[in-house]
Amino acid sequence: MGDRAASLVLERLRAVEWDGDWDGDWDDVLAHVMSRRLLMREYLRRAGMWAQAYSAETVWPFFDVVEYADPEFSLSPEVAAQLQEYLGRIIVTNAVKRTGTGAVRLAEFRARHPDALPDLPDLYEPLLLFYERGGAFRQDNAGFLDLTGVQVPPGTLAGRVAGPPLSSLDPDLLDAVDAEGRITYYTAADRQGPLLRRRVVRGVPYSEGFGRDSLRWEPTGALLPVSPEKVTAAELGMVWLDEMEAATLIWTAMADAKRWL
Known part of the structure; x- marks a missing residue:
């Protein structure tokens, strides 16, 4: 055995x-x-x-x-x-x-x-x-x-x-955090809003949100900070998130969805 x-x-x-x-x-x-x-x-x-x-x-x-x-x-x-x-x-x-x-x-x-x-x-x-x-x-x-x-x-x-733990080793979560470019995560200052990310690919910025229903990243019109500096983010009513914290939010949405399957 x-x-x-x-x-x-x-x-x-x-x-x-x-x-x-x-x-x-x-x-x-x-x-x-x-x-x-x-x-x-x-x-x-x-x-x-x-x-x-x-x-x-x-x-x-x-x-x-x-x-x-x-x-x-x-x-x-x-x-x-x-x-x-x-x-x-x-x-x-x-x-x-x-x-x-x-x-x-x-x-x-x-x-x-x-x-x-x-x-x-x-x-x-x-x-x-x-x-x-x-x-x-x-x-x-x-x-x-x-x-x-x-x-x-x-x-x-x-x-x-x-340090914070990785909330899950599920392949769906690992796939969800993978993307091309330099990525910075944000959410609303009260932490009640959606998970957002600013992704820069070869100098071109993209603003995306993680859909709790679709469970995938989708384009959003949100104006996201150019850098995670606290002052810059606060001016836009947002807070920067560590990638581990972002992964936890993604997994929470996925786990909630899986409970209803």
């Missing part, structure tokens, strides 16, 4: 088109920039929680948590051999290989010892989805994470743990 769970995660990794063997359309990778950034932020948050649970703060954020949950644990021989063979032929960073290994090992460990783990959200699922939506990440000498199309500072463990 445990090796079956691990094999399923390994199959997901095998299906990823990593940078080194990518032969598809880069536009497709760049189309997932926004959701990949949210997924990485959520992974960093969860990794902080798991690191705290096992006193592994010094190895945060990209680590194999099973090494700390049970240092004596070993994968079933067949899965271990398959994983080693696969990791030996893909061109990715050590951090990617380490977390891929952790995801496979945690799946088998959880299946074998379901009561041995803390009551925390799944550690590696956001990162697996991140890989599936566009491949690997890199880390530069300054520590910034290059997600292909956008850079994200890793921040601090405490800061990430204290």
Whole structure:
């Protein structure tokens, strides 16, 4: 049973088109920039929680948590051999290989010892989805994470743990946040209005609102601030929203709609 769970995660990794063997359309990778950034932020948050649970703060954020949950644990021989063979032929960073290994090992460990783990959200699922939506990440000498199309500072463990969670990993939500261009989210100052976004594509601005009935972005005539500065937004009766907060509003609308299906 445990090796079956691990094999399923390994199959997901095998299906990823990593940078080194990518032969598809880069536009497709760049189309997932926004959701990949949210997924990485959520992974960093969860990794902080798991690191705290096992006193592994010094190895945060990209680590194999099973090494700390049970240092004596070993994968079933067949899965271990398959994983080693696969990791030996893909061109990715050590951090990617380490977390891929952790995801496979945690799946088998959880299946074998379901009561041995803390009551925390799944550690590696956001990162697996991140890989599936566009491949690997890199880390530069300054520590910034290059997600292909956008850079994200890793921040601090405490800061990430204290940050807002991603409300859902549902593919519909991830698709809804993906769009071309530079995106800024707003809503009415009283937070009672619709979710709005200003999207700039090659210098051309677009104002769009998320329809609670249609569950998609639609053009709107709203005049949105050019920048998220508080004074500018306040002049138009709006407030800037962090992308995590915007994702929560989108998911709330989607969840409400799904309850009526």
